[in-house]
Amino acid sequence: MPKRKAEAQLKREEDEEQPSDGVEDDDNDKNASEGDDEPDGEGNDEGDSDEGEDSSEGESDDSDSDDDSGPEASSSEVESEDDEEGEAYKEINVQFEFFDPQERDFLGLRALLNTYLDGQQYDCSGLVDAIIKQTAVGTVVKSSEEDDPFAVLTAFNTCQGIAAGSVWLTQLREYLTAGCSDPATREKLSKALSGPGTGLLVSERLINCPPQLAPPLMQMLMEEVDGAAKDEDYPQEEREEFAFKRFLHVTRVYTDPQDEQEGGDEGQAAGGSGAASAPGRDSSLRGKLGDEGKNALIVYVRPEDEYLHQVSSWSFTFPVESRPLAKGDLRPLRAVMCVEARRMREAREMMDMVVGNMMADGGASAVAAGGGNVVAAAAGE
Amino acid sequence: MATRCQFENSNDVGVFAKLTNAYCICALGGAENFYSVFEAELSDHIPVIKSSVAGTRLVGRLTVGNRNGLLLPNTTSDQELTHIRNCLPDEVVVQRIDERLSALGNCIACNDYVALIHPDIDRETEEIVADVLGVEVFRQTVAGNVLVGSYCAFTNQGGLVHPKTSIEDLDELSSLLQIPLVAGTVNRGSDVIGAGLVANDWAAFCGLDTTSTELSVIESVFKLRDAQPMNIINDLRASLIDTMA
Numbered sequence: 073m074p075k076r077k078a079e080a081q082l083k084r085e086e087d088e089e090q091p092s093d094g095v096e097d098d099d100n101d102k103n104a105s106e107g108d109d110e111p112d113g114e115g116n117d118e119g120d121s122d123e124g125e126d127s128s129e130g131e132s133d134d135s136d137s138d139d140d141s142g143p144e145a146s147s148s149e150v151e152s153e154d155d156e157e158g159e160a161y162k163e164i165n166v167q168f169e170f171f172d173p174q175e176r177d178f179l180g181l182r183a184l185l186n187t188y189l190d191g192q193q194y195d196c197s198g199l200v201d202a203i204i205k206q207t208a209v210g211t212v213v214k215s216s217e218e219d220d221p222f223a224v225l226t227a228f229n230t231c232q233g234i235a236a237g238s239v240w241l242t243q244l245r246e247y248l249t250a251g252c253s254d255p256a257t258r259e260k261l262s263k264a265l266s267g268p269g270t271g272l273l274v275s276e277r278l279i280n281c282p283p284q285l286a287p288p289l290m291q292m293l294m295e296e297v298d299g300a301a302k303d304e305d306y307p308q309e310e311r312e313e314f315a316f317k318r319f320l321h322v323t324r325v326y327t328d329p330q331d332e333q334e335g336g337d338e339g340q341a342a343g344g345s346g347a348a349s350a351p352g353r354d355s356s357l358r359g360k361l362g363d364e365g366k367n368a369l370i371v372y373v374r375p376e377d378e379y380l381h382q383v384s385s386w387s388f389t390f391p392v393e394s395r396p397l398a399k400g401d402l403r404p405l406r407a408v409m410c411v412e413a414r415r416m417r418e419a420r421e422m423m424d425m426v427v428g429n430m431m432a433d434g435g436a437s438a439v440a441a442g443g444g445n446v447v448a449a450a451a452g453e
Numbered sequence: 454m455a456t457r458c459q460f461e462n463s464n465d466v467g468v469f470a471k472l473t474n475a476y477c478i479c480a481l482g483g484a485e486n487f488y489s490v491f492e493a494e495l496s497d498h499i500p501v502i503k504s505s506v507a508g509t510r511l512v513g514r515l516t517v518g519n520r521n522g523l524l525l526p527n528t529t530s531d532q533e534l535t536h537i538r539n540c541l542p543d544e545v546v547v548q549r550i551d552e553r554l555s556a557l558g559n560c561i562a563c564n565d566y567v568a569l570i571h572p573d574i575d576r577e578t579e580e581i582v583a584d585v586l587g588v589e590v591f592r593q594t595v596a597g598n599v600l601v602g603s604y605c606a607f608t609n610q611g612g613l614v615h616p617k618t619s620i621e622d623l624d625e626l627s628s629l630l631q632i633p634l635v636a637g638t639v640n641r642g643s644d645v646i647g648a649g650l651v652a653n654d655w656a657a658f659c660g661l662d663t664t665s666t667e668l669s670v671i672e673s674v675f676k677l678r679d680a681q682p683m684n685i686i687n688d689l690r691a692s693l694i695d696t697m698a
Contacts, residue, residue: 175642178642178662179643186462186463193462196462
């Protein structure tokens with residue numbers, strides 16, 4: 073990486089020295105001054121993005137020679153790409169650290185979880201309070217201790233412990249039950265929520281969090297749950313509380329309305345093989361899909377959702393109110409799935425294979441460096 | 454008396470309401486809860502009206518006013534301006550001003566005698582503020598933040614400022630404003646005081662998350678109920694943290 077940055081920096085200086093027209097002069101000057109004004113890190117990143125635009129990392133030599141052959145033409149090409157979408161191509165290195173939820177995270181978590189019931193009012197402070205008070209299980213991802221959380225993942229026992237009987241749980245239960253159109257699934261949902269041994273996963277993340285966050289988060293959660301269930305230092309009730317037999321996962325997924333209309337040729341989503349019942353009301357839209365139709369159109373934004381859905385014993389989705397959708401937009405849905413505890417490991421292993429788990433080799437290291445670069449494409453959202 | 458309330462699950466009461474000694478403006482909300490809390494407390498004494506400003510519900514942050522007048526940003530529509538003018542008492546001068554920094558509530562904090570303004574506000578606006586609101590105007594920052602309206606809230610009786618305000622700043626502001634000031638938080642640790650609470654000489658409203666310690670401090674410094682600012686030094690001392698070092 074450092075070498076690449078140095079090369080890019082060099083290329084930038086070359087560009088600046090080359091003679092150029094009036095127009096390119098402006099571009100040159102603008103880029104040069106942008107590079108100067110920003111602190112070093114970002115200046116390098118600008119250079120990086122120049123390189124990034126060329127096809128692949130290893131071929132920097134080729135592209136350099138290309139550029140040399142037609143200096144003015146190619147430099148304007150590079151710069152115009154940069155100018156139009158320069159912001160979108162900037163890379164920022166972010167370091168993610170994992171912490172236990174603490175009182176200082178209250179306001180940040182509240183901001184993350186405010187829309188947990190998709191715009192409906194509910195006792196958000198109660199939920200955040202519960203997350204903070206449950207010290208045995210729960211993880212929060214921040215870039216440093218003082219910052220606001222990017223992501224939170226925790227598990228509550230629905231009928232024992234801190235969540236049982238709380239206002240927010242009742243509101244959540246009502247919300248999910250209302251969204252479930254199939255009576256059989258509603259039965260299962262209500263049994264799961266009221267019966268013992270169910271862990272409700274509360275998971276929320278900022279949009280565009282890198283997928284590499286998910287495996288360590290899930291791993292930590294499972295380790296904490298297992299630890300709490302078996303640790304002899306904890307009192308018996310607490311151990312029972314965390315001896316989950318199944319997990320209820322409530323999350324956000326999307327479907328592509330285009331796909332639905334065209335009959336889903338594009339195969340964008342992973343099929344929900346092994347997952348049960350799609351909501352009845354959607355079958356009319358998916359008529360052309362045939363057997364695959366069950367959940368073939370779902371687009372998962374979080375990596376763990378896909379694998380959990382595959383191993384889930386039952387699930388359902390329902391649409392949520394959102395802003396009016398622009399042409400290419402995906403329609404948001406809420407998905408609820410029930411995963412048996414013994415199949416959790418399977419799902420996690422599949423996910424680790426595909427996404428890669430940075431924690432798996434490093435043992436119990438609590439710092440996962442952002443090997444992902446967070447693309448600051450705020451505009452893209 | 455300090456009351457806790459919420460606007461549609463948001464604890465930032467100061468965003469959706471503007472409270473002065475002569476009137477109160479609330480945002481148009483889905484549920485009537487918010488408005489009725491204000492009505493219950495205040496309508497016996499002052500008009501409580503509902504309005505939008507610039508088509509948004511952010512009435513607290515876009516407007517600034519006191520007993521003498523109310524200033525609205527240039528994005529306010531004519532209907533809104535007329536509506537507000539009609540509902541407010543005649544003594545209150547309602548004026549729409551042209552200012553680049555249009556979130557007036559974030560840039561200006563005032564009571565009936567003094568105003569603090571964002572250092573970058575136009576000279577013209579400063580004069581209008583002095584004129585319409587009938588106040589003495591000072592360009593100041595609060596704890597290094599230029600958004601004075603966001604990071605402090607004060608009335609004729611007392612004021613609350615950003616928790617990280619240094620003692621020297623506190624003294625300076627206090628002598629400018631001639632009222633007791635305290636550095637504190639609202640809504641369970643939020644440092645955006647101006648967004649978190651609204652207050653006038655006899656009432657204050659803050660979010661549901663506000664802890665009882667925060668509420669006691671608010672009641673003390675704004676001299677609500679029987680509370681006195683001295684309580685902060687005497688009775689409440691044990692539960693308050695002055696500095697960490």
